[in-house]
Amino acid sequence: MAPKTTAAERARRLLAILPSLRPGAEIPLASLAASVGADPSELAADITTLSMCGVPPFDPYDLVDVFIDGETVVVGMALPALDRRVRLAPAEARALVAALETAGFVPGDSLLAKIAGVASAEVDADGLARRIRTATTAEGMGDVYATIVAATDSAESVDITYFSASSGSTRMRRVQPYRVFNSRGAWYVLAFDESVAEQRTFRLDRIRDAAPTGERFERPAMASAEGTPFAPGPASGTAQVRFDDATDVEGRDWPGASIELADGGADAKVPYATTGWLARRVAAAMGSAEVTGPAEMRDAVRSLAEKMLAELDE
Amino acid sequence: MSDATERLVNLALFLASTRTPISAETIHAEVFGYPEDQDEDTFLRMFERDKKQLRACGLALEVTDTEGAPAYRLDAEATYAHDLELDESERAALRAVAAALASDPGFPFGADLAIAIAKLGGRPGESTIASSLTDEMPDTQGAIAALLAEAVAARKRASFGYTNAAGEPRSHEVEPYGIFFRDGRWYVVGRDTERDDVRVYAVRRMRDVSVNTKQPKSTDFEVPAGFSVAEYMLLPFQYGVVPVDCELRFSAEDAWRTPRLTGGQGTLEPQEDSSVLWRVTARDLPRLARWIALNGPGIMPVSPPELRATLTEGLWKVVARHGA
Known part of the structure; x- marks a missing residue:
């Protein structure tokens, strides 16, 4: 059962939406509720409470003139006070900064600076940066994130320069971004790659730069809003991988794999779309893991290791 | 009978609408929601709590001395924000992080994030963006990280049971200096009071986490000068x-x-x-x-x-x- 929303939290939500209640406005209840993360029925009750609030002497003209009509919040006269946007409280600024950091906006970024400008004087931006950190990149990549999500919203294709962990190369691609999602703190975009005419998933922190093209595309109906960084296509295979030490293998690092412990080690069946990604993972085990089949995957691991050795000799 | 929500909103509206500072006595008499038959001490305790709640909403209260007694009104300059000028890609970024993280149980600040976006005049995206910030026990990790973040902000000690990577369970009391997130996992950095050493603890390995609630108006420790949680985010x-x-x-x-x-x-x-x-x-x-x-x-x-x-x-x- 979800915890009961406290009176203080309900008051905070109401104070946050007050500036949206312009005289004569009619606002869908669901939209207003979503804007403060509330359930519509819960916010409806709060709006009823709000309609009884006001300033002394609490005559009808001193009250907040708002009521619910079906699924709509209807505003009458102007508010008696607090009709302007209020600065972000410390907890709100903390939440926003932590959320934006996951997307690659780091201290010093212009968006974070703008947000600091509308935060309460109690917010210590430098102290916040020293105490809470959700960014894993030292250098901002908020511009890439902003470009990709804006293009996703407007269904506009984007030119990206992308490092592929499978091929180990960086090259430009034109993609039609369908949707973004987050997994384990990393952001991804599911997109149609025009250069190979296939749907692919791109990790945003592997995009060096992104530029909108101005070309619109028609977004296909998506079966699900779920996002996963690994979605094997019809041509995918399954590799059998033997790990010498079971403590070396964490299931979360091998998406889609089934893993069985055996003799202190582990046997895994790992689905793969292309050989590159899995070959690199196995090679990075430095000989403590072995692909036992299929042959193409064994060859890919050996070839990659030989290539790395050759590079070390250069 | 009014509820606490109504009283808090009434108080906020009254403080925002008055040009002259008003005394606690006037507030008690005028603001609907404070019981008329409430004795002064009980009222003052309630009023203190309410002021704290309003500050947590971002309202800055100005306190002046009027004839030897404190008087209150809203500090408009410190309370109201100027319009935030964002370009379309910045607005899209805010919408996207809100649509993904405000309802992600692994994100400890979901409710605060939703309010922050609302205050900026934004709306989350029309549909929720799939997000699994933490793939292991998201509800537990999110709730504990939220608790520890509050302990960090309030500088209060935290106690918890902890099972280390070797599988050894042990109890710890920590002065939490900071928290960080990496690869789907939340961590806290703090001084272990028994070992007198700054350590990093994985939230997913914690159990029975509690934060010292004694003397809530005072802090339990000082954070060393120059501390930065980023220095503990080791590879x-x-x-x-x-x-x-x-x-x-x-x-x-x-x-x-x-x-x-x-x-x-x-x-x-x-x-x-x-x-x-x-x-x-x-x-x-x-x-x-x-x-x-x-x-x-x-x-x-x-x-x-x-x-x-x-x-x-x-x-x-x-x-x-x-x-x-």
């Missing part, structure tokens, strides 16, 4: 005992990846040939060798010689095991 090969100074070279083609891979650890020195030399302290050379192989190509070990030898030996093992 996998930086955990261990013996520090080894290492140098790695990122090729010119891969130089752009250095800030994203190195996480602020060590120093980066651009070279004349456009490659980048990364100087970093490692405490586990075999793990660093794995890291190089995993994140390549374009990353070469420069020094010490043992690092190159470890990487070479490991790769020969790979070749041997995958021979025809």
Whole structure:
């Protein structure tokens, strides 16, 4: 059962939406509720409470003139006070900064600076940066994130320069971004790659730069809003991988794999779309893991290791 | 009978609507929601709590001395925000992070995030963006991280049971200095009071977490000057005992990846040939060798010689095991 929303939290939500209640406005209840993360029925009750609030002497003209009509919040006269946007409280600024950091906006970024400008004087931006950190990149990549999500919203294709962990190369691609999602703190975009005419998933922190093209595309109906960084296509295979030490293998690092412990080690069946990604993972085990089949995957691991050795000799 | 929500909103509206500071006595008499028959001490305690709640909403209260007694009104300049000028991509970024994280149980600040976006005049995206910030016990990790974040902000000690990587359970009391997130997991950095040492604890390994509630108006500890949680966000090969100074070279083609891979650890020195030399302290050379192989190509070990030898030996093992 979800915890009961406290009176203080309900008051905070109401104070946050007050500036949206312009005289004569009619606002869908669901939209207003979503804007403060509330359930519509819960916010409806709060709006009823709000309609009884006001300033002394609490005559009808001193009250907040708002009521619910079906699924709509209807505003009458102007508010008696607090009709302007209020600065972000410390907890709100903390939440926003932590959320934006996951997307690659780091201290010093212009968006974070703008947000600091509308935060309460109690917010210590430098102290916040020293105490809470959700960014894993030292250098901002908020511009890439902003470009990709804006293009996703407007269904506009984007030119990206992308490092592929499978091929180990960086090259430009034109993609039609369908949707973004987050997994384990990393952001991804599911997109149609025009250069190979296939749907692919791109990790945003592997995009060096992104530029909108101005070309619109028609977004296909998506079966699900779920996002996963690994979605094997019809041509995918399954590799059998033997790990010498079971403590070396964490299931979360091998998406889609089934893993069985055996003799202190582990046997895994790992689905793969292309050989590159899995070959690199196995090679990075430095000989403590072995692909036992299929042959193409064994060859890919050996070839990659030989290539790395050759590079070390250069 | 009014409820506390109504009283708080009434108080906020009254303080915002008055031009002259008003006394607590007037507030007690005028603001609907404070019981008329309430004695003064009880009222003042309730009023103190209410002022604190309004400050938590972002309202700045101005207190002046009027005829020897405090009087209150809203500090408009400190309370109201100017319009935030954002371009379309910035608005899209805010919508996207809100649509993903406000309802993600692994994100400890979902409710605060929703309010923040609402205050900026934004709306979350029309549909929720799939987000699983933490793939292991998201509800638990999110709730504990929220609790610890409050302890960090209030500088209150936290106690918890903890099972380390070796499977050994133990109780800890920690002065939490900061929290960070990496690869789907939340961590807290703080001084272990028994060991008198600053340690990093994984939230997912904690149980029975509690924060000291005694003397809520005072702090339990001071954070050392210059503390930065980022310095504790070590890379996998930086955990261990013996520090080894290492140098790695990122090729010119891969130089752009250095800030994203190195996480602020060590120093980066651009070279004349456009490659980048990364100087970093490692405490586990075999793990660093794995890291190089995993994140390549374009990353070469420069020094010490043992690092190159470890990487070479490991790769020969790979070749041997995958021979025809």
